[in-house]
Amino acid sequence: MKKRSSVTQKQIAERAGVSQTVVSLALNNSYEIALNDETRQRVVDVATELGYVPQAAAKALVRGHSSNIGLILIQPHYQVFRDPFIPNIITGISGVVRAHDYRLLVEHIDNVNQLHTIPNMLRGGEVDGLVLSTFDTLESIIEPLTKDGYPIIFLDKPAKGHYAVTIDHEFGVRLAASHLLACGHQDVGVIPFSPATPHTLRRLDAFKDAFASAGCPIPEDRVRFGNYDPESGYEAMKTLLQIRPLPSAVFGMNDLMAIGAMRAIHEAGLSIPQDIAVIGYDDMRFAPFTRPTLTTIRAPEVEQGQVAGDALIKRIAGEALAERQISLKPQLIIRESCQ
Amino acid sequence: MKKRSSVTQKQIAERAGVSQTVVSLALNNSYEIALNDETRQRVVDVATELGYVPQAAAKALVRGHSSNIGLILIQPHYQVFRDPFIPNIITGISGVVRAHDYRLLVEHIDNVNQLHTIPNMLRGGEVDGLVLSTFDTLESIIEPLTKDGYPIIFLDKPAKGHYAVTIDHEFGVRLAASHLLACGHQDVGVIPFSPATPHTLRRLDAFKDAFASAGCPIPEDRVRFGNYDPESGYEAMKTLLQIRPLPSAVFGMNDLMAIGAMRAIHEAGLSIPQDIAVIGYDDMRFAPFTRPTLTTIRAPEVEQGQVAGDALIKRIAGEALAERQISLKPQLIIRESCQ
DNA sequence: TTACATAACTAATACGAATTAGTAGCCATT
DNA sequence: AATGGCTACTAATTCGTATTAGTTATGTAA
Numbered sequence: 087m088k089k090r091s092s093v094t095q096k097q098i099a100e101r102a103g104v105s106q107t108v109v110s111l112a113l114n115n116s117y118e119i120a121l122n123d124e125t126r127q128r129v130v131d132v133a134t135e136l137g138y139v140p141q142a143a144a145k146a147l148v149r150g151h152s153s154n155i156g157l158i159l160i161q162p163h164y165q166v167f168r169d170p171f172i173p174n175i176i177t178g179i180s181g182v183v184r185a186h187d188y189r190l191l192v193e194h195i196d197n198v199n200q201l202h203t204i205p206n207m208l209r210g211g212e213v214d215g216l217v218l219s220t221f222d223t224l225e226s227i228i229e230p231l232t233k234d235g236y237p238i239i240f241l242d243k244p245a246k247g248h249y250a251v252t253i254d255h256e257f258g259v260r261l262a263a264s265h266l267l268a269c270g271h272q273d274v275g276v277i278p279f280s281p282a283t284p285h286t287l288r289r290l291d292a293f294k295d296a297f298a299s300a301g302c303p304i305p306e307d308r309v310r311f312g313n314y315d316p317e318s319g320y321e322a323m324k325t326l327l328q329i330r331p332l333p334s335a336v337f338g339m340n341d342l343m344a345i346g347a348m349r350a351i352h353e354a355g356l357s358i359p360q361d362i363a364v365i366g367y368d369d370m371r372f373a374p375f376t377r378p379t380l381t382t383i384r385a386p387e388v389e390q391g392q393v394a395g396d397a398l399i400k401r402i403a404g405e406a407l408a409e410r411q412i413s414l415k416p417q418l419i420i421r422e423s424c425q
Numbered sequence: 426m427k428k429r430s431s432v433t434q435k436q437i438a439e440r441a442g443v444s445q446t447v448v449s450l451a452l453n454n455s456y457e458i459a460l461n462d463e464t465r466q467r468v469v470d471v472a473t474e475l476g477y478v479p480q481a482a483a484k485a486l487v488r489g490h491s492s493n494i495g496l497i498l499i500q501p502h503y504q505v506f507r508d509p510f511i512p513n514i515i516t517g518i519s520g521v522v523r524a525h526d527y528r529l530l531v532e533h534i535d536n537v538n539q540l541h542t543i544p545n546m547l548r549g550g551e552v553d554g555l556v557l558s559t560f561d562t563l564e565s566i567i568e569p570l571t572k573d574g575y576p577i578i579f580l581d582k583p584a585k586g587h588y589a590v591t592i593d594h595e596f597g598v599r600l601a602a603s604h605l606l607a608c609g610h611q612d613v614g615v616i617p618f619s620p621a622t623p624h625t626l627r628r629l630d631a632f633k634d635a636f637a638s639a640g641c642p643i644p645e646d647r648v649r650f651g652n653y654d655p656e657s658g659y660e661a662m663k664t665l666l667q668i669r670p671l672p673s674a675v676f677g678m679n680d681l682m683a684i685g686a687m688r689a690i691h692e693a694g695l696s697i698p699q700d701i702a703v704i705g706y707d708d709m710r711f712a713p714f715t716r717p718t719l720t721t722i723r724a725p726e727v728e729q730g731q732v733a734g735d736a737l738i739k740r741i742a743g744e745a746l747a748e749r750q751i752s753l754k755p756q757l758i759i760r761e762s763c764q
Numbered sequence: 765t766t767a768c769a770t771a772a773c774t775a776a777t778a779c780g781a782a783t784t785a786g787t788a789g790c791c792a793t794t
Numbered sequence: 795a796a797t798g799g800c801t802a803c804t805a806a807t808t809c810g811t812a813t814t815a816g817t818t819a820t821g822t823a824a
Contacts, residue, residue, distance in 0.1 A: 092548055092550070092780095094779095094780060094781085095780070095781065095782095096780080096781095104803080104804090105803075105804050105805075106780090106781080106782095106804095107782085107783080107803080107804065107805080107806095108802090108803070108804085109781090110781060110782060110783085111782090111783095111803095113781095114781095114782080116782095116783095118783095119783095119801095119802080119803085120800085120801050120802055120803085121801095121802070121803080122801085122802060122803085125802080125803085137548070139544070139545050139548040139549045140549055140780085140781070141486070141549060141550050141779085141780055141781070142485075142491070142549045142550050142551040143482050143483075143485035143486040143491060143550055143779085143780080143781095144482075144486050144779070144780035144781045144782090144809090145780080145781060145782080146481075146482035146485075146809095147480070147482040147483050147486050147779090147780080147781080147782095147808095147809050147810065147811090148780080148781050148782050148783080148808070148809050149781085149782070149809085150809075152481070152482065154530070172512065173511065173512050176531065180531065180532075180533045181533075184532075184533065184539075189530055189532060189546075189551065190530065190531050190532070191493070191528055191529065191530050191531075192515065192519065192529050192530075192531050193519075193523075193528060193529070194519045194520075194523065200523075205478070206478050207528075209431055209476070209478040210478045210479060210480060210481045211431070211480050211481050211482055212481040212528065315710075316710060316711065316713065316714045320714075342710060342711070345711055345714040346714060348714070349714050349716075352716065370711075371654075371655060371681060372655065372681070372684055372709075372711045372715075374655065375655045375659075375684040375685060375687070375688050376711075376715070376716075377688075377691065377716050431810095433809095433810060433811085434810070434811065435810080443773080443774090444773075444774050444775075445774095445810090445811080446773080446774065446775080446776095446812085446813085447772090447773070447774080448811095449810095449811060449812060449813085450773095450812090450813095453811095453812080455812095455813095457813095458771095458772080458773085458813095459770080459771050459772055459773085460771090460772065460773080461771080461772060461773085464772080464773085479810085479811075480809085480810050480811075482809085482810080482811095483779090483809070483810035483811045483812090484810080484811060484812085485779095485811095486778095486779050486780065486781095486809090486810080486811075486812095487778075487779050487810080487811050487812050487813085488779090488811085488812075489779080765824100766823105766824090767822105767823090767824080768821100768822085768823080768824100769820105769821085769822080769823095770819105770820085770821080770822095771818100771819090771820080771821100772817100772818090772819090772820105773816105773817080773818080773819100774815105774816080774817070774818095775814100775815085775816070775817085776813100776814085776815075776816085777812100777813085777814075777815090778811100778812085778813080778814095779810105779811090779812090780809105781808100781809095782807100782808080782809090783806100783807080783808080783809105784805100784806085784807075784808090785804105785805085785806075785807090786803105786804080786805070786806085787802105787803085787804075787805090788801100788802090788803085788804095789800100789801085789802090789803100790799100790800085790801085791798105791799085791800080791801100792797100792798090792799085792800100793796105793797080793798080793799095794795100794796090794797080794798100
């Protein structure tokens with residue numbers, strides 16, 4: 087790990103017969119201090135001739151910021167990238183970030199012992215700000231950081247006062263509920279996520295609440311937790327199929343569990359949606375190609391990434407944001423499995 | 426974008442009543458220069474008390490390396506993250522990277538005007554090395570960099586002499602071909618990718634070659650290009666269904682196109698695999714839950730990310746690698762759609 | 765008792781770019 | 795002819811850490 091020799095402003099200065107100061111001024115197009123156009127051009131020419139690239143570390147040190155932004159993923163390792171959420175977010179963020187000449191540093195944290203990297207990255211100046219994907223609240227870690235003025239954008243509902251760009255999944259869940267009710271389903275099964283976090287539980291509550299408000303409260307035996315995987319949806323559905331009289335529909339809280347449920351239903355010799363309707367959540371790419379095609383909820387995740395990246399960059403630049411919490415709405419996609 | 430005041434070694438030095446040198450030595454556990462254990466401890470205590478975090482930029486400047494590694498994704502924007510490849514690679518890399526105290530910088534390049542960021546990141550010292558995902562050869566860009574000793578690992582077959590950790594997709598495709606032949610299929614359709622790159626064309630050739638070697642050359646009208654999406658597989662299959670006599674199987678070069686093809690087959694009132702067998706590529710998560718379940722090829726992408734990250738870190742450390750090109754083998758997953 | 769090693773430090777410098785504080789030369793006022 | 799203002803630069807300093815080159819005090823061997 088030796089140092090790699092690289093072209094410096096000093097070398098350019100010698101070649102061009104000027105001081106390092108002039109090189110810096112010329113290359114940064116600074117017009118605060120007057121420079122002869124000829125000199126300026128000569129410096130630029132020498133720089134390109136030598137293949138000059140500024141040293142990021144030196145620049146960062148003297149300017150006091152890194153031009154990196156961080157995306158922190160806090161999830162158990164087995165789960166990150168298993169749902170399409172992260173790739174979509176990265177897609178959204180990375181476009182924005184590059185347009186503003188920032189770089190994206192992706193850091194994955196999968197256990198509490200690694201949480202210290204969050205303050206370290208900010209305080210160590212590795213990044214100028216963070217986008218934080220989390221299913222847990224991290225008040226004790228984040229509070230001091232925001233108090234110190236570090237820009238942080240949450241992708242999940244945080245405590246009041248923090249900045250956040252979230253997707254209103256409770257709304258999404260209510261969309262699913264209303265659609266089920268509109269289709270005449272009064273007795274439905276639900277397959278939510280486990281391990282149950284505050285956020286996922288809130289979604290479940292929203293769903294239950296929607297049905298309760300419509301006069302069809304959901305009994306506890308209609309709720310069977312899965313773990314994001316199709317297999318878990320399959321197992322959950324099998325137990326739901328024991329209930330008599332049979333529920334007339336199921337809501338899988340992600341598409342993967344929903345296709346698991348569909349398989350269980352088919353294996354039981356029942357048909358979808360005639361015997362049991364199915365509705366999923368995510369609108370993954372296979373959803374229009376299941377048999378029958380899957381009715382589901384689409385969340386604007388790429389947009390979420392864009393908006394979050396944008397908000398972060400504004401905060402870094404010191405711009406005020408119109409609102410601290412931006413909430414994006416999911417959308418109902420009606421296909422064959424529930425219509 | 427003001428500078429954020431942070432705790433420095435100088436401040437610790439003052440508080441502990443020692444010189445900054447001692448602080449640096451104590452905090453870095455250096456034993457080259459003798460330090461009194463008491464002093465050492467006092468410095469460490471003051472440091473934790475003040476919440477010291479070293480400035481990454483200063484460290485990088487003086488040490489000559491950043492402790493960042495870069496993952497460069499070169500693909501049209503509409504396509505990155507649309508296949509599961511990238512998330513899998515990131516999963517693999519990020520574990521390795523964090524274990525070695527590196528950070529992962531993800532940079533997405535979606536047009537040739539941005540290619541200059543590759544040399545810039547290396548020459549500017551933003552990263553100590555790169556993992557390069559590309560479907561194109563970039564000789565003119567990469568050559569001078571490797572010549573200057575910058576560590577770069579390719580994820581796709583590069584020119585001789587470069588370091589690479591690749592997946593042997595030609596082998597994977599031959600696996601599919603052998604399985605089809607073993608199942609007695611002699612007249613098959615293929616749905617490869619378009620736009621056709623050298624790499625994807627090589628896969629197609631491998632497939633054709635396998636059939637030709639078995640005495641069943643594949644006529645041109647059996648080859649219908651798709652574009653990664655299920656919809657394109659659907660359309661491709663529709664044209665394949667016009668052929669008489671009907672081919673007895675199709676190979677979709679990814680699972681998404683394969684499920685598109687399956688839909689077309691079902692819509693034509695044919696059954697899988699009795700009338701037409703289907704085989705995919707990728708083993709995406711829905712593959713065990715299609716109807717019928719999808720026979721496919723699984724590529725070890727997470728492992729590819731791990732091995733590539735590992736190789737890069739070794740190269741950065743100056744270690745020699747046993748072999749320049751490491752090739753990982755895909756695996757046949759037999760399910761109902763072709764058995 | 766001088767020389768000499770060793771422990772335990774401090775001072776000074778380097779890293780590369782940005783920036784602040786000069787400086788020299790020239791022209792235009794007064 | 796002294797003053798001020800401008801242009802076009804240079805010199806010096808700064809950022810925070812690592813590292814090299816001292817320095818001082820103390821103990822030990824000759």
